[in-house]
Amino acid sequence: MRLAEAPPSVSVIIVSRARAAALRLCLTGVARLNYPSYEIILVADPEGLRVAQDMGLAGEIKTVAYDTANIxxxxxxxxxxxxGEIVAFIDDDAVPEPLWLTHLAAPFADPEVMTTGGYVLGRNGISFQWKARSIDRAARTADIHMSDEIRATVLHPTRERAIKTEGTNMAVRRDLLADMGGFDPAFRFYLDESDLNLRLAASGHATAIVPLAQVHHGYAASARRRANRAPRDLHQIGASLAVFLRKHCPESEQATRLTEEIRAQDARLIACLIDGRLEPRDIRRLRRSLRAGIDDGQRRAIAPLLPLSRAACGFRAFASLSTGSHRVIFGPLSKRKELKEQAKSCAESGGTVSLFIFSHTALFHRIRFTNEGYWLQWGGLFGRSQRNGPIFKIWRLASRARAEAKRIAGARGLAEF
Incomplete structure (x- = not known):
């Protein structure tokens, strides 16, 4: 009888700068992944490295000191x-579902697959920011209809369009990526992974889109955006787009595409002004920063990418803080304190915990991962979780908890209860 091949070893790379609170939550989630062979590599500023030290992870993960704004x-x-055989990337303001690596790495059993990408959930923890997309040589994206929202689908690029993966939820065969020179440092932020997608497409490499490989992306505040997602600065957006077009887009089409982006960003700024997230003086400043960024990107040096070396210290397997056992806890809002204490205790014992707290209302549901290491979903017993569901539906506590656990079971690994 032929034995099943062991899952590939994975190196999870996290880059962090000036976002200590978000990084702490990210590391808490990554440290609890249900995967047999992974290492964690943190590339961070001094503040981020202190987070790893304070969490007691500094001796368990690989750390690299880096304090320059160039992702x-x-x-x-x-x-x-x-x-690792595979390198996986997640942003410091994201948290992976427990089976993230299990799903993201599985398609590499097919030798044709060179990269994989998963789905990205937004701030409410239920709606998706991004699912499957493609991108063309002018950095225009388009949604890809997925006929199967459960199993991975292997997709092939064309000469004009690459399969897009998101930098906060993607994986690539390590040796291929290193031989390609990794990411282009001319992209300090934005379109860096899209540039890689186009370069992979030029060689005809296949990408697997993996719906159940899910991360929750928080859009944490940074030097480029506020906590409410209003932009602080558009310089690197303009610069990266200009670099991308110089590398991939016919010169005759570049000016049209830049004008298109200026108009799109202007519409975004006006929308932020209307809803009160920006003031008139912000609009003028941000418009100037976008145009200055475009000028920067049109002058920025683009150097050949040289192969990257292999780690001299070898693979440092991380012992997950999760035992692999799963627990569903649920109850009414009136008992939230006791329920949270129960969830915290179970998580401290190594369990993967999903806590559902329901109020007797029709409030919409939200999901978040907590610093205590458990997953919390809260909302009205009669309210919707998925935003296309009914606004009001009669439920009993147990049946509602069972239905919600079933909805997330594939990504989280929950069994029937």
């Missing part, structure tokens, strides 16, 4: 430390 260069440092 591509930071990721390349991480790739240089990676010893």
């Amino acid at each position: 591509s260069a930071a990721r390349n440092l991480g790739i240089g430390e990676a010893a």
Whole structure:
């Protein structure tokens, strides 16, 4: 009888700068993944490295000190430390579902697959920010209809369109990525993974889109955006787009595409002004920063990418804090304190915990991962979770908890209860 091949070893790379609180939550989630062979590589500023130290992880993970605002260069440092067969990327303001790596790495059993990408959930923890998309040589994206929202689907690029993966939820064969020179440091932020997608497409490499490989992306505040997602600065957006077009788009089409982006960003700014997230003086400043960024990107040096070295220290397997056991806890809002204490205790014992707290209302549901290491979903017993569901429906507590557990079971690994 032929034995099943062991899952590939995975190096999880996290880049962090000036977002200590978000990083702590990200590391809490990554440290509890249900996967047999992974290492964690943190490329971070001094503040981020202190977070790992304070959490007691500094001796268990690989750390790289880096305090420059260039996510591509930071990721390349991480790739240089990676010893896994696969490298997976997640942003510091994201948290993976427990089976994230299990699903994201599985398609690599097919030798044709060179990269994989999963789905990204937004702030409410239920609606998707991004699912499957493609991108063309002018950085225009388009949704890809997925006939199967459960199993991975292997997709092939064309000469004009690449399969897009999101930098906060993607994986690539380590040796291929290193041989390609990793990410282009000319992209300090934005379109860095899209540039990689186009380069992979040029060689005809297949990508698997994996619906159940899910991460929750919080859009944490940064030097580029506020906590309410209003932009603080558009310089790197303009610069990266200009670099991307110089590398991939016919010169005759570049001016039209830049004008299109200026108009799109202007519409975004006006929308933020109307809903009160920006003031008139912000609009003028941000318009100037976008145009200055475009000028920067049109002058920025684009150097050939050299192969990246392999980690000298070898693979540092991380012992997950999760035992692999799963527990569903649920109850009414009136007992939330006791329920949270129960969930915290179970998580401290290594369990993967999903806590459902229901009020006797029709409030919409939200999901978040907590610093205590458990998943919390709260909302009205009669309210909707998925935003296309009925606004009001009569439920009993147990049947509602069972239905919600079933809805997330594939990504989280929950069994019937």
